[in-house]
Amino acid sequence: MAVAICGIGMISSVGRSAEEILHSIKNGRRGVGRLTLFDSVLDVPVAQVPFGNSELQELLGLDRDKVISRTALLGMLAASDAVFDAKIPEGVRVGLISATSVGGMDMTEQFYGAFMDDPLKGDLHYVAGHDCAYSTLAIAAYCGIKQFSTTLSTACSSAANAIMLGARMLQQGMLDYVVAGGTDALSRFTLNGFNSLMILDRQPCRPFDRDRAGLTLGEGAGYVVMTCRDPAKKYCLLTGYGNANDAFHQTASSADGNGAYLSMRKALETAELRAKQINYVNIHGTGTSNNDASEGVAMKRIFGSKVPPFSSTKPFTGHTLAAAGGIEAVLSVLAIDQGVIYPNLGFANPIEESGLVPQTVFAEGVDVRHVMSNSFGFGGNNSTLIFSK
Amino acid sequence: MKSYINSLFTDMTVRRELKEIIPDMTLRRRMSAVVRMGVSAGMESLNDFGMEVDAIITATGLGCLADSEKFLYNTISEKEQMLNPTPFIQSTFNIVGAQIAVLTKNHGYNMTYVHRSLSFESALMDAMMRLDESQGKAVLVGSVDEVTDTSEEIMARMGLLRRQRATQGACFFVLTAEPTPHSVAEIIDLEFFGENVTKEEIGLQNAGCELLFTDDSDGFNLTKSALYIAQGLEILKKGVCRVVVVNRSNERNLAKFALTSLSNPRL
Secondary structure (H helix, E strand, C coil), X not given: CXXXXXXXXXXXXXXXXXXXXXXXXXXXXXXXXXXXXXXXXXXXXXXXXXXXXXXXXXXXXXXXXXXXXHHHHHHHHHHHHHHHHHCCCCCCCEEEEEECCCCCHHHHHHHHHHHHHCCCCCCXXXXXXXXXXXXXXXXXXXXXXXXXXXXXXXXXXXXXXXXXXXXXXXXCCCCCEEEEEEEECCCHHHHHHHHHXXXXXXXXXXXXXXXXXXXXXXXEEEEEEEECCCCCCCCEEEEEEEEEECCCXXXXXXXXXXXXXXXXXXXXXXXXXXXHHCCEEECCCCCCHHHHHHHHHHHHHHHCCCCCCEECCHHHHCXXXXXXXXXXXXXXXXXXXXXXXXXXXXXXXXXXXXXXXXXXXXXXXXXXXXXXXXEEECCCEEEEEEEEC | CCCEEEEEEEECCCCCCCCCCCCCHHHHHHCCHHHHHHXXXXXXXXXXXXXXXXXXXXXXXXXXXXXXXXXXXXXXXCCCCCCCCHHHXXXXXXXXXXXXXXXXXXXXXEEEECCHHHHHHHHHHHHHHHHHCCCCCEEEEEEEECCCHHHHHHHHHCCCCCCCCECCEEEEEEEECCCCCCEEEEEEEEEECCCCCCHHHHHHHCCCCEEEECCHHHCECCCHHHHHHHHHHHXXXXXXXXXXXXXXXXXXXXXXXXXXXXXXXXX
């Protein structure tokens, strides 16, 4: 059964909506700058969504002063955009599969400062939404999705996995429409987490560049609406998906890119496509020394000497963690729908070992038929999605 | 969807000697309670099953609280300087599944569900779907949650522990599409209740079966429904042909699954 994408929605540092984000990318406008969301001694660029929580709550029509996790707010905006875009009919079974890695930690970390000195202190409203399910349930309530919802969390491959599960539930006839994707907000916890691993670039990230020095942390949310019911509005199809485990190390990827190779191969198998049929790859491309080296090796194992045009869009949006797979799924869908290929900003010289050169300019009027999107997370969790015209 | 439970193992405390199960000392030393319970129950299940599994699917309600807190505490107290990354790495929700994959060199599908009281049922659903899609013959499924002083303190302040204490534990088993020498029961008819379904309605739909409701007296633990499987298996041994485990939380019936013994096929 063909799975059609019939609605999209996203929010990131370069735009409040899918349309705005596409416009920013077309005009080479990066969304990377100074951190203003919270205090930190860390001096690194971040890709912050340019709205405070009160403003996001206003955009959602919610009480400005209520304590709501930013992760939930970003998710509600993107998911409701997608739902509105899809114009889901009445009387059908709709499910929500949402992913997050930060969850409500953006609020919890504000509570903890007071609590750690005195366990009777700290406003409990700030921890009520700590768990991953909180944002999912908030999104489901906001969008009126009642039939089914669940949350998964597999670090940076999360949203791709949510989309994969959504497609499978549709193919098994368990639901009629699925809203799937992910959301994550910036937090001191994750900023310091990546800093302690020494994988934050002091400059805006440079994926697949010889001199790359790490990732640029971002925030945002991206969701797609899918159905097997042959809808009137159809962006494209989700034709392939695959998840595989590198089984090598908790945070580093194996040198031969095993997990990545396996997920790309599985996606091609489910799509019943040959590697040479892929017109564009939206790579995971975080800009870390390890990921890009490993992903490059995997790409060559899959594509041989004929690697198609590829790029990382993370120089625009930053690495949005659990939302990355969702935002990049929407970008992949638009690549097909609009016939465009995105540039990989920050690239100057290829990685010596692979010699791969990404797409460096925004291309229009391209016949993009099949797009592959990679999302790789900690715990060796490697996922690949394939979209087709 | 027909599926069989094999090699069921639970771990409620971290008392077991882990050296045989997890020989790598560096790996062991880093493990917090939640990771130890989950990885040891998962590894025991796999060792008992003895055959390769095609997927590893885990569930947790609150994840790795101790490591999350440790990293958060350090971030604040050390003023973001020279932080040890280990607790950050160990705090990711999918770490149990990932560690089991590394220990067994398993490259298969690996997923983690974190959806409050329905985390375990979500993992079970995915595992059953994998078997139904013929994406393999065996899936390791499991859940784990831990209690920390802080989580207990916060839950108490929220009024969640007036009539129950916070509890923890892990439960892992291998789900197969066909019975094996390690099979102990069939697990079938997983259902998520969308609307408010009453106890009476569930009773009517499952007449003649023994109903086992998750209960507050067994403590507050988001993934505790998995821990009722062992109880269900004991009831089956007494000659009851079908036990229905109902996941009940905050006076709402959320989901159910049924256990039937191997010698008595479902009616």
